[in-house]
Amino acid sequence: MEASAVVTRPAAASAMALPAAFERLFVREYARVAGIAFRVLGDAVGAEDVAQDVFVSFYRKHDPEASYAPSWLYAASAHTALNAVRGRKRREKRETSAAPDLERVADPEADAIASEDRAEVRAALARLPERAATLLVLRHSGLTYAEVAAALGIGVDQVGTRLRRAQDAFKREVIRGTAGS
Amino acid sequence: MGQQDRDERLLVSPIPEFDASAGLGRFRERVGRDRVAPSRGWIDALMARMSLARGAWARPLAAAAAVVLVASLAAVTGLADTVLTVFEPKQVATIQVDPRQLRGVPDPTEYGTLTWIAQPSLRPVADASTATAAAGFEPLVPASLPAGVPSQARFAVMGESKATFQFDEAKARAAAARVNATLPPMPPAIATTTLTMTGGPAIMQQYGSGTGGWTAVASGPLPAASQLSGTQTGPFVVIVQARAPVVTSNGATVNELRDYALAQPGIPPSVASQIRAIGDPVKTLLLPIGIDLKDARSVTIRGTQGYLVGDETGLGSGIVWLERGYVVGVLGSLKESDLISLVNALR
Numbered sequence: 001m002e003a004s005a006v007v008t009r010p011a012a013a014s015a016m017a018l019p020a021a022f023e024r025l026f027v028r029e030y031a032r033v034a035g036i037a038f039r040v041l042g043d044a045v046g047a048e049d050v051a052q053d054v055f056v057s058f059y060r061k062h063d064p065e066a067s068y069a070p071s072w073l074y075a076a077s078a079h080t081a082l083n084a085v086r087g088r089k090r091r092e093k094r095e096t097s098a099a100p101d102l103e104r105v106a107d108p109e110a111d112a113i114a115s116e117d118r119a120e121v122r123a124a125l126a127r128l129p130e131r132a133a134t135l136l137v138l139r140h141s142g143l144t145y146a147e148v149a150a151a152l153g154i155g156v157d158q159v160g161t162r163l164r165r166a167q168d169a170f171k172r173e174v175i176r177g178t179a180g181s
Numbered sequence: 182m183g184q185q186d187r188d189e190r191l192l193v194s195p196i197p198e199f200d201a202s203a204g205l206g207r208f209r210e211r212v213g214r215d216r217v218a219p220s221r222g223w224i225d226a227l228m229a230r231m232s233l234a235r236g237a238w239a240r241p242l243a244a245a246a247a248v249v250l251v252a253s254l255a256a257v258t259g260l261a262d263t264v265l266t267v268f269e270p271k272q273v274a275t276i277q278v279d280p281r282q283l284r285g286v287p288d289p290t291e292y293g294t295l296t297w298i299a300q301p302s303l304r305p306v307a308d309a310s311t312a313t314a315a316a317g318f319e320p321l322v323p324a325s326l327p328a329g330v331p332s333q334a335r336f337a338v339m340g341e342s343k344a345t346f347q348f349d350e351a352k353a354r355a356a357a358a359r360v361n362a363t364l365p366p367m368p369p370a371i372a373t374t375t376l377t378m379t380g381g382p383a384i385m386q387q388y389g390s391g392t393g394g395w396t397a398v399a400s401g402p403l404p405a406a407s408q409l410s411g412t413q414t415g416p417f418v419v420i421v422q423a424r425a426p427v428v429t430s431n432g433a434t435v436n437e438l439r440d441y442a443l444a445q446p447g448i449p450p451s452v453a454s455q456i457r458a459i460g461d462p463v464k465t466l467l468l469p470i471g472i473d474l475k476d477a478r479s480v481t482i483r484g485t486q487g488y489l490v491g492d493e494t495g496l497g498s499g500i501v502w503l504e505r506g507y508v509v510g511v512l513g514s515l516k517e518s519d520l521i522s523l524v525n526a527l528r
Contacts, residue, residue, distance in 0.1 A: 018209060019219055019302060026208060030201035044197050048204060055208055059219055065305070117194065140192040170192070 022064040026055060029070055033077045036141040040081035040125055040133075042118030050081050071150040074143060078134040078151075085126045124173035132166035139163055270425050270466035272503050273488050275479040276455040289442070291356035293348040301342040301381065305335065309386075312336040316382040320422045321509060323388075324526040327519040329416045330389045339383040339423070346376040362446040371441055374432030383423030389416045389513075418513035418523065425466075425508050466503060482524055491517035500524060 018026075033054055038047035054076045062069065125133045131152065138148045139159075148163075149156040211217065306312050313319050315338040326332055350367040357364045430438070443453045459465050468488045477490040482502050491498025498520040499512035511524050 018205075018212070022219065023205065026205050027201045030204045031199040034199040034204070035196040038196050038199075039192075042194075044199070048199060048207075051199070051204065052208060052211065056211065056217055059208075059212065060217060121192065121194075136192065141196065 018059075019064060022059060025064045025069055029073050030055070032070075032141065032143075033073050036074055036077040036137060037081040039137050039141045040078065040085060040122065042121060046084065047081070050077060050084060054080055068150075071147070074138055074141075074147065075134065075151040078137045078141075079130070082125060082130065082133055082137070085122045088122075120174055124170055127173045127176075128166070128169055132162070132169055135159070135162055136166045136170055270503055270508075271506070273466045273468055273479075273486055273501060274459060275468050275488055276452060278452055279449065288356055289445070292353040293346050294352070296345050296347070298343040298345065299341060301339050303337050303339045303385065305337045307336070309334070309336055312338050312384045312386075315340075316384045318382075318384075318422075318424070318507070320384040320386065321420065321504075321527040322386065323418070323420070323523055324528055325523075326388055326418060327513075327515055327523060330418050330513070330515075331416075332388065335387045337385045337387075339381050339385070341379060341381045341424075343377070343379045346378065348372055348374050357446065360447075364446065365441070365444050368433065368437055368441060370433040370437050374430055374438075377429045377431070378426060379428075380426040381423050383421060386420045388418045416514050418511070418515065420527075421508075421510045421512075423508050425503060425506055466508070468501070480521075482521065483527075489517065489521075491515075491520055493517055 030051060034044075034047045034051035037050035037054075038044060041047050041050070054073055057076065058064075058069070058073060062072065066072075125137065128136070135148060135152060138151055139145075143151070145156050145159040149159050154162070304315075306315055309320070309322070322334075348367065348371050350372050353364055353367060433441075439456075442448075443456065456467065459467065477488070480487050480489045480500070482489075482500060483504060485502055485504065487500050487502030489498070489500045491500070493516045497513070498515050498517045499510065500520060501508065501510045503509070509527075511520060511527075513520060513523075515523070
């Protein structure tokens, strides 16, 4: 998968020690968990916020050495990000006017296209059934069929069929969104 | 560009490289700032199942527990202003608390600064003998287990943990202000006192699908929103045995600590009178029972007093008592009667 940029956000100076097993899990899985959220949100800062929330939820309640830890984190990231998109859409509906984007960009046209694409992805994913959206997001975040199957609790042999159905549904939603815009 | 190409492109746009080290720094800062505690595994599982950690009364009950702890370690008499062992429980006792009456009580844990010298950390070990060697004591083990609970045990050991609590009047006032309360003046002797608390080591035995249940969650359906903070399920029994905690004070007398604790705004007179009525507070671990917590009560177990939460549904029961210098807790997806039989047969 192509990498476009390294996203680094500073941490505050005050920090505390964490269990070593948790730190190992965090370092191993953080980029992937954030990447899954990014696939939904199209927003690096938002994706990192989702990843942080997901790790906090896991930290509170689960054993970092549990065999299911990565699967849980992947599914939770997709789920949390999809919920965030749905919540955002509800908020946007309530808002009658949008603030203009004053951020300066190097290539306004390309940025507008990219921004439009991201919005289309979010909108289409938000309209899909939860499991179909999650399957698509996980697969297109670089997870293998086996990893997707573990995260969704389905057989590996079911992933291909469900993925094709989910992709078809996604395309329909994109067309529906385009036609409606 | 065709529609199909565009559809594909939408889902394969580049993902940035996220910096895990920076993310970990943010995470550390957040859990420190928000005081997020790591999973205690089976404890959270049972607490969630028995709704002990939920509901509007959870925080007041926690506050009550802290008040009770401070008061109980303060209530011994005859100890001078030196480094004192002010709390080393040998038995448990319960007091009835109405959590609704405690909502205006400031959180006593915010009356100062808690500093960990050695944080509790649970480490899985191979077997009982390894656990015994690591913890320095031989744990009680069940003679038999209820039907349906596998007999193979998993062991973990927690080393000794140690923390200090330094009272801080400014912090206490700020904590009180958050609940619109005004504190009595903090006596100078308390304001300069540091309490030192030592706990453990401890051994945990787990039978059945505590962690196995977690695996089932992972291999099952996608976690729903409500499950993101969820826990394991399945038949299980957990036995935890820890050296009883010890608290020492380097300053205030125990009477000063008790009087200050019980003088806090919002402490119901019934709670204060129950605490004052404890016969031997230095040796008594007081556990608050919410009056709205059904099926929680004091019981006699293994010749001493214990604290039981349970019923006959089999959803979950737990019991805590003190025995020969150890705090022992047994929890599981058991009927109360099965739990008591198991505890009585520990050897």
